[in-house]
Amino acid sequence: MNLTTFLLALFDGVSYAALVFIVALGLTLIFGVMRILNVAHGSLYAIGAYATVSLVGWVLALGAAPILAFPLMIVSAILVGVLIGGPVEYLLLRRIYDKPEVLQLLVTFAVFMILEDVQRLVWGTQPYFEAQALRALGNVTVFGVTYTVYQLILLPLVALTLLVGLRFFLRRTVTGKLITATTEDREAAQSIGIDADRVFLLTFVMGAILAGLGGALASPTTSILPGMGADMIVLSFAVVATAGLGQIEGAAIAALMIGMGRSFAIYIWPEVAVLVPYLIMVLVLLVRPEGLFGSPAARKI
């Protein structure tokens, strides 16, 4: 492996890890607070991508500047979180918090199946591609390797900002503290006047926005087509499980490990590249069943 391929693999890995991390962050936040493994997270990711492509395509067709694609990504993510995430929590999940985990898993899986068909109904099965945002930022050359600014700088920067921002939000802001307290002890939180129902709704919407944002940010880098949600949910599950459920910083490191593992495998041993994320997960879980940073009993975020 020469320097050029090494750098290419490294850059691929970083940009891929950033995207996976953003999605996994939402998944681990929801799990950490609500103890629900949300399979429908993958659909929210896919719908975030579809919504962005449609919205950006529509606005740019009106003659707007390509740079406008960025705020539109955020708008799409928020729409996905509020319009889909909100009702899913309020109408469905709220009724099953005290039910067995198997049932919760089945319900979120059902939501996933429904949303997959909704995507086909709304956007059809033809792939979409809309890379205006990617082109708008241009390229950068590092040691002779040319890479897009969007993937090499913007995506990791967004991921890092979300990591630091979420940590700050949960520890330092009043709303974040109420979420953290509810995570640790729901009844104790309610007994001091924290409305756990509202905390759960807010957390789920935030997690859904992160999934939608992951999709929105991924949209200029890939073809948007049916099945992308399923791929991403499996991958972000691997990240979250490797890190330890509910571990925010851990998810960042696990995403890097898995992103790097996958991208280096593509250059070195492409046949197994798809397998690598799961191999990493299996190896980590064999040694530490609670994940890299998880602890068996404590419940924190």
Next chain:
Amino acid sequence: MMLSFKDVSASIGIIPILRGLDVEIPQSQTVAMIGRNGAGKTTFLRTIMGFTRTTGEIRFDGKRIDTLHPPKRPGLGIGYAPEDRRLFSAFTVEENILLPAQAAGLDQAETQKRLDRAYEILPELREMAGRPGGQVSGGQGKMVALARALMLGRKLVLLDEPFQGLAPALAQRYSEALRALRDSDRSVTLIITESNPALLRGFADRTLVIERGEIAEGAPQTEGESA
């Protein structure tokens, strides 16, 4: 009447714990609720906070609260310190104390006023304000839980077995703090559960004895000793 129970039954899951209670507790009374483990003391307090399946009618300060969403109840002026103290380990001692005020959306000035009052009653907490909530001893934790309950408990404070597991010196300190609380605000109503009646002798205005989910009026000095 500050707090009244009318034919209140409560169950946890499908197991009935409290049976047809009728109790009235006037304002500014200090009530000792005595009973063996499993008699229903904790359930009585948790029923006021809304954590049990309840039938019957509970009124607080003239308002029906049994139908009120549990997290809305502390905002009416009810503070609750559970037996196992349940501090949040992610936060410092002071952050733990402040949380109820933040959840209720009190403004900065009012929050500070209430925090100062809590520190006045429990001055030793000032020194450990910055300690993580998970790193205080059991006894200190009870003090923190009391301070936290005082933030919203302007009218009614519920303390679940506060003396359980306290070293004698700390128990002494804790009861001094309770006296300081009563002296600072004569209007506050206190309900303290305890399995050992001797600990509350001379402090409570009234003793209620709870036995198999039913409440009886107890004569504090005599019946208490035989229990």
